[in-house]
Amino acid sequence: MNLYNPTRSLLLPLLGVLFLLAGCNPTVSRVESDTVTDLSGNWNDTDSRLVAQEMIQDVLSRNWLSKFNRDKGKAPTVIVGTVRNLSHEHINTRTFIADMERELINSGEVEFVASADAREEVRSEVKDQDLNATEESRKAMGNEVGADFMLQGSINSIVDAVSGEQARFYQIDLTLIELGTNRKVWVGQKKIKKTVEKGGFRL
Amino acid sequence: MTAIRDACYMRDKRSPSLDGRLVHRASFFLCLKVSLLLTLGALIQSCASYGSHATTMRDGLLIGHPELSLAIAEEKDKDMEEVVSSLDKGMLRRINNNFTGSNEVLEVAKQEIEKLYGFSVTENLASVTINETMRGYEGDRYEQLLLHAYMAMNYIQLGQLDSARVEMLQANVKMMEWGDEPDEDAFLRYLEGIIYESLGEDDSALISYRKAYTIYKDKGGEQYPVMPELIKKDLLRMLAWQGLWSEYKTYKKEINMPDFKPVKDSNKFGELVVILNNGLAPIRNEKALYIFSPEVQQNLRVAFPAYDQPKQNLYLSQISVDGKQFPLETVEDVDMLARYSLEQDMPGIMARATARAVVKYNSQKTASDNSSIAGLLMTVTNLVTERADTRSWTTLPQEIQLQRVLLPVGEHTIQIQFLNAAGVVVDVIEEQVSIKPKRQSFVIKHWNTPVPKSKIGIKMGVAGSAVQGGIEETAVARSAK
Secondary structure, X not given: OXXXXXXXXXXXXXXXXXXXXXXXXXXOOOOOOOOOOOXXXXXXXXXXXXXXXXXXXXXXXXXXHHHHHHHHOOOOEEEEEEEEEEOOOOOOOHHHHHHHHHHHHHHOOXXXXXXXXXXXXXXXXXXXXXXXXXXXXXOOOOOOOOOOEEEEEEEEEEEEEEOOEEEEEEEXXXXXXXXXXXXXXXXXXXXXXXEEEOOOEEO | OHHHHHXXXXXXXXXXXXXXXXXXXXXXXXXXXXXXXXXXXXXXXXXXOHXXXXXXXXHHHHOOOHHHHHHHHHHOOOOOOOHHHHXXXXXXXXXXXXXXXXXXXXXXXXXXXXXXXXXXXXXXXXXXXXXXXXXXXXXXXXXXXXXXXXXXXHHHHOOOHHHHHHHHHHHHHHHHHHOOOOOOOHHHHHHHXXXXXXXXXXXXXXXXXHHHHHHHHHHEOOOEOOOOHHHHHHHHHHHHHOOOHHHHHHHHHHHOXXXXXXXXXXXXXXXXXXXEEEOOOOOOEEEEEEEEEOOOOEEEEEEEEEOOOOOXXXXXXXXXXXXXXXXXXXXXXXXXXXXXXXXXXXXXXXXXXHHHHHHHHHHHHHHHHHOHHHHHHHHHHHHHHOOOOOOOOOOOOOEEEEEEEEEEOEEEEEEEEEEOOOOOEEEEEEEEEEEOOOOEXXXXXXEOOOOOHHHHHHHHHHHHHHOOOHHHXXXXXXXXX
């Protein structure tokens, strides 16, 4: 009886390893985009969506809009400025700004002009048309619509933590400022609070 | 695991010629051990000796070819699962001026550290049966904090100050979580203050400076460098700017700087902030020792990590701008921190090593009681697997040095000069800086050693105008003279 048959003693553990590895395939399941998926407690799509929803409802229901319509007889034109991230996480503010922009444009109550970066690109295209496009299709420069309001804001956070436990508080402030007069016509605010507990054990 | 166990049991049943129970136990242990070894074989191999890998990897830095070091680092752990490899990659990408790439891989390291939170049952079991490298490496506390500092520096160099601020806040949360025994890092607090100040948040900057001052005061000379002149001046200046005069007077007395006068905030000046990463952190090497175990009445061999090289003497460094020289001050002594940290961990490391030695001795004994081959195999296995954990972030600098200089608004050519003991300039990094009113302009560099002249000749000939940044810049500066 050869107890230390090399092939045998190698084969068995290898089989065991394969068995272990078999359980490691990733499992994917599709979920609705509005399902709440809190994994790490970090800022996620749900937070972004909640902020956008709340802000849009608020900004469209306030009377700066009807007042502007009454005074000027047209829909206000808005531009998105910077939303500063002053929180403790690297938050992509573009998702909820994009959400807000879409809702506001689709509501028909507000018009948006392209942001500074996007404008540059569009301008260089118009400039290029000046040289290369046909007379009929050419767009003239100097016909841009100036914005009436600018949307600015910030995300702040306060974190309280003891070992393995955290309370996170986010506050998102957005302000609509009238260009020229610097009057604040609308201030929106959304607060989100979460508690995160980390497991003390792992495998 | 059950599959392996069942297989082992089945084999026992087919060996009726031997004593059932004993063989049962011995071969079960062996089987388990061999299978564990095989499963973890690759792992052991890869971190068998991080120390020697680090030595090879750092060679490129020492001869002025950081891209060679990066190439070695990138080859290792391509799935980015090991924290220590990701940290090295992050640092070397930075040194090679790839700040975005550096942050990408450091972010991965950050997530992995987060995953390693909590007590792992299997890893701790493995660390007392096989060796320490079976434990997930999450980095010492100082390394975890410096991770944020280097990500912040990357963001600063990318011109994203808000993101650098995010890193500082994350480090803050981390320090908060450690809670009861505050393990605050002096340099991190100081850097935080500088970042706040450059964002115009003077009130927050004051709090950070105050904290940094306190840490230098309490732990200077033991864990952190002796209080730099810089922090004293910054604290006083900020107190004056905030109009906190009674506190200003108290600190001024404590600091003993009767001649100090805070500069006025002026639109004609901006501030140059130079951060120099000088030298390289120490490497842990493996040491072995025989300790007597009263439990088994035997001398047992244990392996443990040690910093067996003495601290290196660094070249002196200074900034030269507009004909004036300003010495760079050490704000973080990574060498000191690393040694201090290992010293703190040593009781735990030795306790686990002793426990491990006893477990291994017993397994050897059980195996050799039954069969001499099994015993021999076990002995060899135990010897081979007894490895010290030499992992640490070895691409960190030996010291982080800093200086802040007020300069008139406009373009300036600054030099970071390195001097030998005789005061002779041996190497120079030259940089163009644009100073903006009331703003901070950062120059952040890494440097290790003067590049030998012959090497420069070769490099200039081959690489020509492609040389850039970090150590390479010295070559450009010198050839221009």
